[in-house]
Amino acid sequence: MIGPRRIPAVPFGVARHPARRLSPSHLALALGLAGAGVVAASGLAGLVVGGHPPAAVGREVFANVAGPVRAVFYTVTAVTVAAVGALFARRVRNWERGGAERRDTSRATAGRRLRRFWLGVSMGTVAEDRAAGVMHSLLYFPFLVLFAVTVVLEVDHQLPERFKFLTGDVYRGYSLVGDVAGVAFLAGVLWAIARRWGRPPFRLRTKTRPEDAAVLGTFLAVGVSGHLAEAMRIALDGRPAFERWSVVGYPLSSLFDGLGEGALANVHQATWTAHVVAFLAFLVLLPETKLRHMVTSPLNLYLSPRDRPRGAMRPMPDLATTDLERFGAGVVEDLTWKQLLDTDACTVCGRCTEVCPAQMTGKPLDPREIVLKVGQVMAESAAGTSGPVAPIVGHEPELTVRAPDLFARITPEELWACTSCRACDEVCPVDIEILDKILDMRRYLTLMESEFPAELGRSFRSLENSGNPWGMSQSDRGSWTDALPEGVPVVDGSSPLDHEYLYWVGCAGSFDDRNKKVTVATATLMHRAGLDFAILGPRERCTGDPARRSGNEYLFQMLAGENVETLNGLGVRKVVTQCPHCFNTLANEYPQLGGHYEVVHHSQLLSELISSGRLDVGGARLDERVTYHDACFLGRHNGVYEAPRRVLGSLKGIEIVEMGRSRADGLCCGAGGARFWMEEHTGKKIGVERAEEAVATGARRVATACPFCAVMIDDGVKETGRDDVVVQDIAVHLLEAMDRESGRGAEVARP
Ligand code: SF4
Ligand code: SF4
DSSP, rough: OOOOOOOOOTTSSSOOOOOSSSSSHHHHHHHHHHHHHHHHHHHHHHHHOOOOOOOOOOOOTTOOOOOOHHHHHHHHHHHHHHHHHHHHHHHHHHHHSSBBOOOOOHHHHHHHHHHHHHHTTTTGGGGGHHHHHHHHHHHHHHHHHHHHHHHHHHHHHOOOOGGOSSSSSHHHHHHHHHHHHHHHHHHHHHHHHHHHHHHHHHHTTTOOHHEEEEEHHHHHHHHHHHEEEEEEEHHHHHGGGGGSSSTTTTHHHHHGGGGGGHHHHHHHHHHHHHHHHHHHHHHHHHSGGGHHHHHHHHHHHOOOOOOOTTOOOOOOOOOTTTTOOOSSSGGGGSHHHHHHHHHHHOOOOHHHHOOHHHHTTSSOOOHHHHHHHHHHHHHTTTTTTOOOOSSSSSGGGGOOOOOOOGGGGEEEEEEEHHOOOOOOHHOOOTTHHHHHHHHHHHIIIIIIHHHOOOOHHHHHHHHHHHTTOOOOOOOGGGGGGGOOOTTTOOOOOSOOOOEEEEEEEEEHHOOHHHHHHHEEEEEEEEEEEEEEEEOOOGGGGOOHHHHHHTHHHHHHHHHOOOOOOOHHHHHHOEESSSHHHHHHHIIIIGGGGTTTEEEEEEEHHHHHHHHHHSSSOOOOOOSSSEEEETTTTTTTTTTHHHHHHHHTTTTTTTEOOOOSSOOGGOOOOOOTTTGGGGGSSSOOOHHHHHHHHHHHTSSSEEEEEEEEHHHHHHHHHHHHHOEEEEEEEHHHHHHHHHHHHHHHHOOOOOO
């Protein structure tokens, strides 16, 4: 159990916001007041300009609504709009509790920001789940049309007689558009109700709360009362023929044929009032329930493009020289304003829950819960700073927290279960950065509390003492070259690198017997292509990826600092590596430490060598069914999906089959986020889950492009009892196919 957290004076690695005269929360308040002013001005304008008789084909606005009621309508609406602005401002003030983070709109980012924003407002990201996309589109777009229809009516109402435009055919078309939108909106509401309370997917069922009923009930009331009020108005007007264009209101009005004028007037007033009250209820629910995502989700999407690559963790200051005393995220104030805004953008859709390998195999981690718990702690600890705000979704009162301590709701077990596969971030329709939060909290646990799984302690010691997590002697790093007759040049550092590529072998490729075969195969292929390359041998150290992803930034900076010094000292420009973790760290994270290199994964290099003809695969043949497993740090973190498939696809006779979950939807092997170095005590092994999926394709071979995936999936395949299925790296499959045809080598044996 960890003790109470100290509230930081300064969050890690970043300065606090300088005092600003106009903050975003002021802007939210100003927008609310401006909206209220517009409503009030509209009411006053109606008093001055209104009162004109309706055109022959048109409608009298506020017919059957007495003057004092109109005054109350405008006053209450204006006050409600101002209150909505104030409630949003309080939420924004809550985000301002976070540390600084740059998400500027510049010439370089404006295009990307607008594209993400457009995807948000056009339902592009939501529509990736088809059923949810259609349902949301039916709710959202007709709602916008209905809102626009109301505004147009109000504008027309304020205009002097000669400028009014809602007459004749324009009015007929206007009526048609409004009614069709109303029907579509109601269809969306009913679909949403059926989806949530009929046979909801698990991810919705577990998070259905009373506020969902309040939101959808309010929508239903808005839609039904709107149609009824219109029907009553038409009935009161004596059902003129031009109102047939109200394709719902007109037929509905016939139902009230028998009512006398007094009764019609009363029912019209009742339905009109119900419609107004339902709309005001919607306004109040907007900032106070998860409905707020109508505003916060597009905003979050707009702000999502950032100035670091997808695969890079947030940079930290140099821990050897910094004056900061607090690192990682232990309390709300340790997170940045963007990380806090994130949580308020959550739609609680549970797509992240559905794709999380930890969650699906019975571990205690659910990415949605991480977001909701951060949001809950932020909201409930706001009373002393920005004033109390409603949590993201309703929650159990006994779980209420008062302090800003993130660990009051989040357990270390949840955080250590994460494989950093990034599936949650990838699938989130509103671009919430879940993985960053998890890794920042891991940083807090490791750096501030020294709380991490015992197995990691051993790996940390090996990394610190031996420069690799296996704890092997650095002098053995290049021993795999003994298997190559032509050898490989080893750079001793006495002079600048005079080879085109530096081959970064990585710890797994250097020390793990199974993966040394991949290293030998890759080097052999590069030799055959006539590539000029060398290795660092004993001077290569772990890139620091397992240390960084387990929160040990101190160790990461130590290892990475040494490597950058070595590489920069040699003047290295081009690096090739077969490990996606090395690839990601070298390419995306070493720039944070002054190391800038052109890094390629061996799949990209081999693909390029094949397509350019430098590697002759003309006779290479593999008459097998093969399935390829996407490594998370190659695919989702770096967008490399096709190069490995192109390498396999160059072989004659091969049949490539895809697993159900592949490319961006690929399932993790369970090794990332330093999980390779931890025991998997709880639930089903992730590697077994993935191996079962691979075996189910009927493939005889599973191709990998990551040394850790190869180990995890091979272990998983063994557990399924399928000894006939071979798991091997693409380089080994390629070399075998080339050699088998030329009679140069034997078939690759199962490792
Ligand atoms: S990164 Fe992967 S393992 Fe971690 S929470 Fe997200 S989906 Fe789950
Ligand atoms: S974090 Fe994203 S994917 Fe997960 S529930 Fe929230 S909106 Fe949905």
